[in-house]
Amino acid sequence: MSDTTLTEQEIVRRDNLQKIEEAGINPFPPEAFPPTHFASEIKADFTEEKAEAFKEVRLTGRVMNKRVMGKASFLELQDSSGRIQLYVSRDDIAPGEDKTLYNTVVKKLLDIGDFVGVEGFVFTTRVGETTVHVKNFKFLGKSLRPLPIVKRDEDGNVYDAFTDPELRYRMRYVDLTVNPQFREIFVKRNKLVRTIQSFLDERGIMEVETPILQPIHGGAAARPFATHHNTLDMPLFMRIANELYLKRLIVAGFDGVYEIGKMFRNEGMDRTHNPEFTMMEIYVAYQDYNWMMDMTETLLSEVATAVTGNTTVNYQGTEIDFAGPYARLPILDAIKIHGGVDVSEMDEEGLRVVCKEKGIHPDKTWGYGKLIDELFGELAEAKLIQPTFVTDYPVEMSPLTKKHRTKEGLVERFELFIKGKEVANAYTELNDPIVQRERFEDQLKLAARGDDEAMVLDEDFLRALEYGMPPTTGIGIGIDRLTMLMTDQVSIQEVLFFPQMRKEGE
RNA sequence: GACCUGGUAGCUCAGUUGGCUAGAGCAUCUGACUUUUAAUCCGAGGGUCGUGGGUUCGAGCCCCACCCGGGUCACCA
Numbered sequence: 414m415s416d417t418t419l420t421e422q423e424i425v426r427r428d429n430l431q432k433i434e435e436a437g438i439n440p441f442p443p444e445a446f447p448p449t450h451f452a453s454e455i456k457a458d459f460t461e462e463k464a465e466a467f468k469e470v471r472l473t474g475r476v477m478n479k480r481v482m483g484k485a486s487f488l489e490l491q492d493s494s495g496r497i498q499l500y501v502s503r504d505d506i507a508p509g510e511d512k513t514l515y516n517t518v519v520k521k522l523l524d525i526g527d528f529v530g531v532e533g534f535v536f537t538t539r540v541g542e543t544t545v546h547v548k549n550f551k552f553l554g555k556s557l558r559p560l561p562i563v564k565r566d567e568d569g570n571v572y573d574a575f576t577d578p579e580l581r582y583r584m585r586y587v588d589l590t591v592n593p594q595f596r597e598i599f600v601k602r603n604k605l606v607r608t609i610q611s612f613l614d615e616r617g618i619m620e621v622e623t624p625i626l627q628p629i630h631g632g633a634a635a636r637p638f639a640t641h642h643n644t645l646d647m648p649l650f651m652r653i654a655n656e657l658y659l660k661r662l663i664v665a666g667f668d669g670v671y672e673i674g675k676m677f678r679n680e681g682m683d684r685t686h687n688p689e690f691t692m693m694e695i696y697v698a699y700q701d702y703n704w705m706m707d708m709t710e711t712l713l714s715e716v717a718t719a720v721t722g723n724t725t726v727n728y729q730g731t732e733i734d735f736a737g738p739y740a741r742l743p744i745l746d747a748i749k750i751h752g753g754v755d756v757s758e759m760d761e762e763g764l765r766v767v768c769k770e771k772g773i774h775p776d777k778t779w780g781y782g783k784l785i786d787e788l789f790g791e792l793a794e795a796k797l798i799q800p801t802f803v804t805d806y807p808v809e810m811s812p813l814t815k816k817h818r819t820k821e822g823l824v825e826r827f828e829l830f831i832k833g834k835e836v837a838n839a840y841t842e843l844n845d846p847i848v849q850r851e852r853f854e855d856q857l858k859l860a861a862r863g864d865d866e867a868m869v870l871d872e873d874f875l876r877a878l879e880y881g882m883p884p885t886t887g888i889g890i891g892i893d894r895l896t897m898l899m900t901d902q903v904s905i906q907e908v909l910f911f912p913q914m915r916k917e918g919e
Numbered sequence: 920g921a922c923c924u925g926g927u928a929g930c931u932c933a934g935u936u937g938g939c940u941a942g943a944g945c946a947u948c949u950g951a952c953u954u955u956u957a958a959u960c961c962g963a964g965g966g967u968c969g970u971g972g973g974u975u976c977g978a979g980c981c982c983c984a985c986c987c988g989g990g991u992c993a994c995c996a
Binding site: 480 | 920926928929930931932944946947948951952953954955956957958959964965986987988989990991992993994995996
């Protein structure tokens with residue numbers, strides 16, 4: 414996007430840029446200027462007794478405030494760690510006859526948002542502010558647009574905050590520059606992912622990458638983004654899941670694999686849905702869903718500890734404790750306990766009656782499994798606040814899951830609910846290729862009945878199973894939603910650097 | 920997709936029952952100031968009121984359509 418008309422302030426800055434060049438200064442110098450110190454560490458470590466250790470410091474960053482006092486000025490420098498005050502006096506940075514560097518460059522041509530590098534010593538001002546006394550001042554990069562100025566008083570009150578969500582998400586670079594508190598969310602997100610990675614590394618579970626462009630969008634039920642490969646002249650789909658590929662790797666002989674990556678679903682957008690989102694899937698051979706529940710408890714309490722310092726997280730005023738063990742609640746029991754109805758002996762017709770009693774309007778295409786899921790969603794889901802494994806789902810809803818070892822009509826599946834939201838979905842994986850084929854065929858029947866979310870049959874995946882897959886358990890965890898929980902955010906947009914937006918008007 | 924709500928200066932906002940040249944703070948520009956910190960003080964400039972139509976003597980305000988956000992619901996098993 415290019416602006417045809419410049420605002421008053423943009424014209425001033427371009428004018429300043431030109432004057433800097435005319436003064437013989439390169440506003441975008443090529444040579445390196447690596448900092449020796451960061452703002453926050455100086456502010457944390459400096460004392461007058463240790464002044465000797467801070468006699469020569471070099472800092473870099475953006476000028477975020479400028480208070481000119483005549484022959485001396487105070488600047489606020491913001492680097493990746495925080496802010497620190499700079500003291501710039503005329504005769505220090507321009508000791509000779511020529512005072513241009515101070516009188517013109519610092520006082521007039523230096524704008525808020527410009528990148529500068531400084532060298533000097535640290536001291537404490539009269540009012541007790543740790544400050545860098547600048548001896549050498551260098552331009553590192555000019556800013557041609559005015560940043561929104563956010564002011565804070567000594568009590569921490571914020572004035573004129575840059576709050577418009579549209580502008581914040583469209584210009585995340587501006588948002589994170591002037592609202593550094595939001596950086597913390599992304600730092601925590603990174604910590605969360607790194608914790609998971611080292612946790613799985615330690616257990617010999619290998620990180621892998623599988624195709625994002627898939628000829629068949631298998632492994633989940635959702636509408637895909639469709640695209641086309643020109644050379645092969647074939648349709649391709651952005652993956653909605655990677656499950657079937659990771660299972661092929663279990664077939665191939667890896668005992669444990671996982672992938673953290675983007676999935677793409679062509680569905681609606683809201684506070685908890687972005688068209689592309691990050692999912693982690695883990696598959697471990699020779700284990701079952703009970704083991705996976707144990708592992709999930711350990712993993713999440715380690716993640717919570719890494720992100721917040723202990724196993725508890727305050728989410729929207731509720732203390733969530735990630736220390737295991739979590740409640741394990743069969744879905745039919747969840748409906749009985751939280752909905753007050755025992756549906757364990759009911760058939761499809763009985764469930765339809767219960768649905769209507771509970772204010773749900775069952776669709777004709779809904780089968781037994783969908784009816785159970787709707788009842789659970791309506792009656793129980795919102796009541797599961799602390800981490801809870803809901804287990805043993807109807808087979809219809811779980812075409813990739815092994816049937817339950819004792820309970821007829823159910824499968825060995827669990828979903829983890831926290832604060833009423835699904836955070837993880839896991840199975841004892843179905844590894845019988847004949848049963849798997851039947852399940853796919855049932856899905857085709859559902860599709861024929863009008864269910865446009867029914868799963869697609871993948872012949873190559875079935876061929877892989879026919880070669881033999883060991884007993885395996887697998888789990889999928891939504892990384893964005895986990896990050897939301899761990900950072901106390903209600904909107905997925907706050908945990909994505911660049912959430913999806915409609916195209917900007919010209 | 921439905922409903923609710925919003926879009927006014929670079930940013931955050933005010934703008935009365937439709938009525939003088941559309942306002943404020945910060946930011947910007949002039950000037951003063953060598954320990955200030957929401958710096959202060961003097962003076963000044965800056966607007967397609969989201970876009971396009973309509974009603975009216977007159978529209979930021981009323982009506983219609985559209986664009987872009989936010990919220991709720993539906994959808995997302």
